[in-house]
Amino acid sequence: MIEYKDVVKKYDGDTLANDHISLKIEQGDFVYVVGPSGAGKSTFIKMMYHEEVPTSGHIKVNDHNLESMKNTEVPFLRRELGIVFQDFKLLPRLTVFENVAYALHVIEKEPKEVEKRVAHVLDLVGLTDKKDSFPDALSGGEQQRVAIARAIANKPTILIADEPTGNLDPDTARGIMDILEKINQEGTTIVMATHNSFIVNEYRHRVIEISDGKIVRDQEEGDYTDENSHA
Numbered sequence: 001m002i003e004y005k006d007v008v009k010k011y012d013g014d015t016l017a018n019d020h021i022s023l024k025i026e027q028g029d030f031v032y033v034v035g036p037s038g039a040g041k042s043t044f045i046k047m048m049y050h051e052e053v054p055t056s057g058h059i060k061v062n063d064h065n066l067e068s069m070k071n072t073e074v075p076f077l078r079r080e081l082g083i084v085f086q087d088f089k090l091l092p093r094l095t096v097f098e099n100v101a102y103a104l105h106v107i108e109k110e111p112k113e114v115e116k117r118v119a120h121v122l123d124l125v126g127l128t129d130k131k132d133s134f135p136d137a138l139s140g141g142e143q144q145r146v147a148i149a150r151a152i153a154n155k156p157t158i159l160i161a162d163e164p165t166g167n168l169d170p171d172t173a174r175g176i177m178d179i180l181e182k183i184n185q186e187g188t189t190i191v192m193a194t195h196n197s198f199i200v201n202e203y204r205h206r207v208i209e210i211s212d213g214k215i216v217r218d219q220e221e222g223d224y225t226d227e228n229s230h231a
């Protein structure tokens with residue numbers, strides 16, 4: 001569950017990136033965050049995992065109150081979240097298997113348990129046969145699938161994705177969406193910022209549109225037209 005109440009985020013005292021945002025996202029929802037460049041989508045999303053802190057207002061993610069969160073609590077919040085970025089952010093010197101296992105080792109799981117879980121998520125994203133490859137030997141779509149496998153390895157309740165299909169051609173983007181749909185159907189909440197109007201129009205879900213830092217539309221099964229869509 002994610003709840004924003006009257007959330008304001010100002011940068012440098014001046015730029016009003018999020019302007020009194022209030023909304024609720026229930027567990028298991030699939031939500032797109034759309035809007036023009038500079039509208040405030042990334043700011044909205046970054047506050048969800050405490051990368052940015054609101055200037056005022058309240059944010060609740062699962063049982064965590066983010067506006068009063070201590071630094072020591074942040075890792076506990078992050079363990080409940082999976083995060084995927086447009087540029088994948090894989091570790092270049094680690095294999096596919098090691099990239100996915102890394103997050104699990106950090107939280108001190110048994111090696112056997114790690115191996116089992118990594119095998120499961122690599123199977124889910126269809127990359128079992130690439131487990132010993134290094135990231136630079138993979139296509140963009142394959143790298144994003146590794147990033148998704150890594151993000152879901154720890155069974156997050158919420159998967160946050162900032163432009164996950166932004167660098168991919170339409171068919172590869174559809175492959176990524178098919179995986180996200182599958183993860184969502186298993187109960188994981190998905191919050192996805194995107195410019196890809198064809199994705200929003202093909203895979204119908206709730207659409208939250210942000211413009212000038214404000215929510216200008218919040219619609220079940222909404223569509224989206226973006227003239228600058230880099231589909």
Ligand SMILES: Nc1ncnc2c1ncn2[C@@H]1O[C@H](COP(=O)(O)OP(=O)(O)OP(=O)(O)O)[C@@H](O)[C@H]1O
Pocket residue numbers: 011012015016017035036037038039040041042043044
């Ligand atoms: N760290 C920062 N410091 C100062 N201003 C920032 C910072 N991050 C974002 N901004 C400003 O806040 C506003 C919203 O930016 P944000 O990145 O949230 O928009 P966006 O909708 O995600 O854009 P895009 O689609 O281009 O990624 C913009 O005016 C941006 O310049």
